[in-house]
Amino acid sequence: MIDLSFRSGLAPRFASPPSGPLECDDFVTEEAGLRAMPGQAPRVAMEVEQGALVAQGTPIARLRSAPEICFVAQMPARVARIDLLQGHRLSEIVLFREPGGDPVRHDTSGADTEAGLRLLMQNAGLWPWLGRRPFGGMPAPDERPAAIIVMATDTAPLAPDPRQALTGREEAFGRGLHALAGLTDGPVLVCQQPGPPLFDAALAGRVRTVDCGPRHPQGSAGLRAHALCPAGLDRPVWDIHAEDVAHLGDLLATGILPMTRLVRVGGEALREGRLLRAQPGADLRGLAHRIAQPGAHLLLSGSPLDGHEAHWLAPRHRQVTVLPRRAAGAQPHWLIAALTRSGTPKPVIPNAALDQAFGNTLPAAAFVRALGSGDDETAMKMGLLSLLEEDVALADYVLGGDAHLPGLLRAMLDRIRTEFAA
Amino acid sequence: MTKGIWTRETVVLMLLAAYLPLAVFWLWFGGAPAVQRSSLALLVLGFWNLVFLLARAQAISLALAITALAIAMLAPEGLGTFRLVLGISFGAVMGELVFGGWGRNVVHPATVALSFLGFGFPGFPWPDFLAPVAWAAIPAALIGLATGVLPGGVIAGAALVAAVTFALGLLSQAALPAAGIVLVLLVADPVTSATTHFARWLNGALYAGFVTLFAAGWQGAAPAQYAVAAALLTSLAAPLLDEMALALWYARRRRRHGAQ
Structure with a gap:
């Protein structure tokens, strides 16, 4: 039975040129956008004016309902445009890169306590990278989840391998997991592809490893939650990507939240694929620049399955899909249509x-x-x-x-x- | 954007591919009368589908070819055009079209039509199947299973129970050809059979159980007749089986994860 469910799932194939080896240098696009996940427009209070110069990690906006939760600058930049909808709802904030200045260093002395850790995560801009079920969106600042699912596998087509993102960062990952375990009374489940352990076995206890099969949707947080610890109305379950947990580990060690993540650029309309480290909110045109085939194309933030057409990489996304933009087909004959x-x-x-x-x-x-x-x-x-x-x-x-x-x-x-x- | 292929019409096409061996063998051995009956069934079904397309904007589905094949193969012989048209019309309209077309029906329209003809006009002989036609049900089932459009549990459950009852001598060999063809054509239909894993096994087992019961206890009935009756009862029980399987599944999840 267990073996059967391990093999279950599908492996839909999408055409894409192979992506080369991981590019050595971080690729920070010239423009970046701060935005919420699609379908969400949280009410925010702005911290900076249009045209201000900000260092990496500077809070740019705070949630009105929970002022400790910040949206921070992903790179040293000038705030180029602030776009709010009616009622101060965040649409997007556009930043232009202006190199120079040290990233903001946070005080980590209070992170031993749960309240201090929460405050650190919220102030440093890590909170929007957390997902919650039911209903989605980011968790409330004081919510205690019934379990936390750490996704160290991604089975979506053309997704980058989280194991690669964690290479050489096992210690930071372990530190992040240890910190996460303090936020919940339930288990912290690390979902991974079978292979060597990703963290120090000394952590075992509430942190558990769960092996997933290679096919989609085995590596989707929702179905993992459904199988392991179903979310309920008063039983929220959080999920977070393994790389973000390693970032949390680095934040705790150095006080600086790393702002690049492993991103794969793939899709049918590319001449070559690309695997790079880019910031969240990166400009998708910048990422696909010079590798897209000539002609009109469609830039999706996310996988070919659930991606949406966007200008900026969504806060929790790690892949960009470039598809040819097909002209709308001719209307079918009225009889066929009928x-x-x-x-x-x-x-x-x-x-x-x-x-x-x-x-x-x-x-x-x-x-x-x-x-x-x-x-x-x-x-x-x-x-x-x-x-x-x-x-x-x-x-x-x-x-x-x-x-x-x-x-x-x-x-x-x-x-x-x-x-x-x- | 890109799309997968498993729309309603793809499923129908795969089902048609699965039934192709059955149809070819039956037409080959049936000759002109077989062609005539299937053409008549197709014509009547096409007419009613067109009526519902014009009256209620229900898109036409190629599934009508499957219904036509099933009715033409299994209907009693010598009924005459008028009775046949009446039976097919009743099956198509009351069994499928009033529910919103193929995919929303509760009972297979062919099952309804055949039961109507069988109970409404008793005394007409039910068809017998030659060995090659009956054997063709096996490749049909295999193609359906390989493409994933026929529910594997239904066929496996029926095969299992049939094998057991056959070994115990409860099920006679005479019942097998018609029962196999009805299993593939009517019982294993993906729309009207059960949809959960466990319920599919129950569904198949129930069908084989009914066939065994009728073969033993229904005096004077032809194999095709009691197979169709078993198919009707089974598809009426399918939602109940699904509910049972779901109740078990809920209970198991509650035990594992606690009340939610």
Whole structure:
């Protein structure tokens, strides 16, 4: 049974030129954008004016609801444009790189206590890299999760290998894990591909290693949470990428939060792939510059499955997908259109590919039916609260995009949140 | 953006590919009458699908070819055009189209049509199947399993129970050809069979159990007749089996992860 679930999943292939070896120098794009994850627009209070010069790590904006949570500058820069929506909601803040100046050094003396560690993570700008389930977004400043899932594997197509990101940083990773264990009473689960241990065995105890299979969606945080420690309304589960945990380790040791991460640039519209260290919020055009094929293309932040067209790399994303921009096809003949399209979406037919797209961890066809019919209670019983859009992206892809699963899931989560908040 | 392939019509195409060996052998041995019956079924089903396309904007699905094949293969013989048209119309409209087309139906339209014809007009002889046609159900099942459109649990569960009852002498050899063809065509349909792993095994086992029961106790019934009756009862029970399997799954998760 365990072995079966280990092999489950799919390996969708997307054309991409191979990416060369990891580029030695950090690649910091000339422009970068501060933004929230797609679909979120938190209310912020600005800390700096437009045109100000900021050092790396300087707080640029704070959450209005929790002023200790900062969005910080990823590089020494000049604040070029501040774009807020109505009600001081963050749309994007554009920075132009201005080399020089030391990165902001944080005082780590208080990090031995839980409150001090939280404050350090929030002030240093690491908090937005945390994910939470149910409902997604970043956790509230004082939330205690039931478990923390550390993703040291990424099975999404064209994703960089987190093991490579951790090479030579085992000590920092271990330090970060130890610190994370202080934020929860539950387990800290390190999901990895089978292989040598990533951290010192002395940490064992609440920090546990979980081996995942090589196929998608085994390395997606939602399905891992679903299988290991389901999230509930009063049982939040956090997830964080292993590289960010190593960054936390460095932050604790030096007081400086490293601001580059391993990013893979892949996709069909490239002449050559690229593996580099870039800052979060990096300019996607900068990353794809000189390696994209001529002609119109589409820059996605994220994998080909769940990526979205964007200007800046999203705070939690580690891959850029460049696809050719296909011209909208000609309208089908009216008779063909009448025969094949209808007002209601086409039904989902249960098949083996759909079961595998959820990694065989939940009754796929019944879950998709519950999503489609808006049956909140059944979907919650099946583990809806552990899942986010990115976890059902593969199933949506497999079903040909007809089912609109991410949209249905988001609508259902929003409905449940308002219902239970009342 | 890029898209996967497993839309409704892809599943239908894979099912058609799976049923191709069965259809070819049956038409080869059935000759002109077989072609005539399937053409009639196709025509009637096409008409009703067109009506629902125009009246309710329900997209037409190639699945009507599967329904037509199943009805043409399994319907009682010598019914005459009028009764056949009546039965097919009832099956297509009440079994499938009023629910919103193929993929939203509860019972296979062919099962409904065949039960209607069988119970409505008793006395007409049910078809017998030649050995080559019955054997063709095996490649059909294999293609369906390899492409992942036929539920493996249903076929495996039915095969398992059939093997056991056959070994115990409860199931006669005469029942096997028709039961196998009905299993592949009607019972293992991905839409109307159970959708959870455990329920699929139960679904197949239940079908084989019904066939064994009817073969032993239903005096004077032809193999095709009781296989279709077993298929009807099984597909009516499929949602219940799913609920049972889900209840077990919920209980197991509650035990493992605590109440949520």
